Amino acid sequence: MEFNIALISGDGIGPEVIKEATKILDKIGKLFSHKFKYTEIEAGGASIEKYGEPLTKDNLEVCKKSNAIILGAIGGAKWDSQPLDKKPEKAILQLRKELSLGDNLRPIFVNSALTSFSPLKESILRKGLDILVVRDIVGGMICSEKKTGVGKFGREASDLEYYNEEIIRKTVIMGFEAAMKRRKKLASLDKANVLESSMLWRTVVNEISKDYPEVEVKHYLIDNASMEVLKDPSKFDVIIASNIFGDIIADELSQITGTAGILASAELGIKGPGIFTPNQLHNTDESIVGKDVANPIGVILASALLLRYSLGLSEEALKVENAVDRVLKENFVTRDLFCEGKKLIGTKEMGSRIADNI
Incomplete structure (x- = not known):
């Protein structure tokens, strides 16, 4: 089956972590004979910089025609002084309204390999x-x-x-x-x-x-x-x-x-595409941008929610979740979760290890 996915890398670490989410979806596609067709669009601060507004009509139309939307990160200090209707977060409010999204689902759990962080x-x-x-x-x-x-x-x-x-x-x-x-x-x-x-x-x-x-x-x-x-x-x-x-x-x-960086979020409506994001959607730590240290697990698990709730692919979603669990139990972590006994890896390697475990 073929699915159209709108990719909104957004701001900050968004572009880095989104790449790891598509890496995971592509692996799922190969194993289960699905094809994920991605359309990259700007929203949030990136859109303000390019078009002068948080979300353009053309990019909104792309989202409406998709099966689901993945959003990496949104916002940043440089837009803090903008009026409410010009802040990056306005893009999310527009999408919620135009896509008739009514509910937010947030799965909250403690991974058994990371209990010491709580x-x-x-x-x-x-x-x-x-x-x-x-x-x-x-x-x-x-x-x-x-x-x-x-x-x-x-x-x-x-x-x-x-x-x-x-x-x-x-x-x-x-x-x-x-x-x-x-x-x-x-x-x-x-x-x-x-x-x-x-x-x-x-x-x-x-x-x-x-x-x-x-x-x-x-x-x-x-x-x-x-x-x-x-x-x-x-x-x-x-x-x-x-x-x-x-x-x-x-x-x-x-x-x-204690590990909010590995949690995910879904925004759903009665019908039409949902929006899937990491729990820490507003991660504005600009000091880690482009350094291969950001934690991609939040958006990777968001892709699992996408598979389950927007595409009805529960088995595929479980494969992703189990792969994340295995990598964490092998003690591989990104910098935000690094401590004694853990093995430090970067954003890209984390995505690759999870993909290899699917």
């Missing part, structure tokens, strides 16, 4: 940390009405935490469907003790739960959840959350693994 005690990690965060990305204060101005007390600003039943339902259903394929446990995060939007969220979760009687559902207030995931992450399987709460909890979970 700030959690070994007694906690021994119980396990394997969580899928399903987060809405179209509602809430991040995407809703915004106002600025001058009022009685000087300058003022507001961001509307707006939700409706339709937005909530699609995230909740995706969470339940994911839970059915995992350990059948679902945690829903909200702030229903003070927010009307969260009260609606909790109501919809309870309604939909009736269609999934096998799934154990538990509601958490977001502040309590942020403590509980530190105390005992093994209690959690699938987490569903609103835009802002999901953004925060996913980043917290990523950090407690």
Whole structure:
């Protein structure tokens, strides 16, 4: 089968790590008789430099016609002073809107060869940390009405935490469907003790739960959840959350693994192409650009998510994930994970070793 993949190398280390992702996909293609046709486009800072805007209409059309999109990295210090509509990150917001992407999936796990990097005690990690965060990305204060101005007390600003039943339902259903394929446990995060939007969220979760009687559902207030995931992450399987709460909890979970650089992320809609990125999409450490030291595992595992969720190739996705696991258990790491007992390799060699293990 032939698949069209839009490649957005983006900024910073993006071009380096994207090359390793295509190396992996090409190996999968050879083994399973698939053909991946890549179209490289600019977005983010690279597009601003070349075209004066984060994403052009022509490049947007390429993305729309693709089967999936891989994005390497976006942003950097040189664009920090740009207005909101001219920041590199605006490209992601445009893609989400134009492709009708409604949910972000973040698999969070601790690799058994890298447990020493986690700030959690070994007694906690021994119980396990394997969580899928399903987060809405179209509602809430991040995407809703915004106002600025001058009022009685000087300058003022507001961001509307707006939700409706339709937005909530699609995230909740995706969470339940994911839970059915995992350990059948679902945690829903909200702030229903003070927010009307969260009260609606909790109501919809309870309604939909009736269609999934096998799934154990538990509601958490977001502040309590942020403590509980530190105390005992093994209690959690699938987490569903609103835009802002999901953004925060996913980043917290990523950090407690101690190895956020090897995690991946997927943004999906009901139909059409999804966007697949490393968890650290906004890695703006310009000191490592072009030095063959960046960790490509995040975007390589993003390519595994692409295979599974956009192309329906679960066996192929598992091959990639198992190959990553084998290389890490052989103690090969890039500079960000190097410590005593590990074998230091570069970006390119990491990609090649993973490809060789598929």
